[in-house]
Amino acid sequence: MGLYMSRMLPSKPHFDNWREALKIISRCPICSENYHTDEAKLFAKNETASLVHITCHKCQSSFVAMIVMLGQGLSSVGMVTDLNFADVERLHKVVPLTTDEIIEGYQFMSQAEFIKEAVQQ
Numbered sequence: 001m002g003l004y005m006s007r008m009l010p011s012k013p014h015f016d017n018w019r020e021a022l023k024i025i026s027r028c029p030i031c032s033e034n035y036h037t038d039e040a041k042l043f044a045k046n047e048t049a050s051l052v053h054i055t056c057h058k059c060q061s062s063f064v065a066m067i068v069m070l071g072q073g074l075s076s077v078g079m080v081t082d083l084n085f086a087d088v089e090r091l092h093k094v095v096p097l098t099t100d101e102i103i104e105g106y107q108f109m110s111q112a113e114f115i116k117e118a119v120q121q
């Protein structure tokens with residue numbers, strides 16, 4: 001698992017389309033191939049965050065993106081994962097995420113030190 005991206009965009013009023021949000025992550029973190037948003041599958045969503053599983057059509061790597069819509073705008077954090085879509089869907093059902101938990105996880109992954117460690121791997 002490694003962090004690959006964290007990016008802020010200006011806020012858009014009534015912005016709630018996760019496929020639109022996904023466009024801010026335009027490339028596979030492994031092979032840099034552009035992927036199509038129809039390769040992404042939503043497996044969890046609440047009013048704050050969407051969790052999306054993507055499998056790259058070129059290198060078959062899987063990654064999970066968390067798209068967070070906060071007051072200031074839109075941000076995303078992605079993690080490379082060994083889990084397939086069925087795995088993440090099952091895990092999500094076992095451990096339901098609350099908004100607080102998502103924000104907590106997001107803040108953890110957004111910390112500069114964590115990003116630095118991930119980049120050095």
Ligand SMILES: [Zn+2]
Nearest residue numbers: 028031056059
């Ligand atoms: Zn790829």
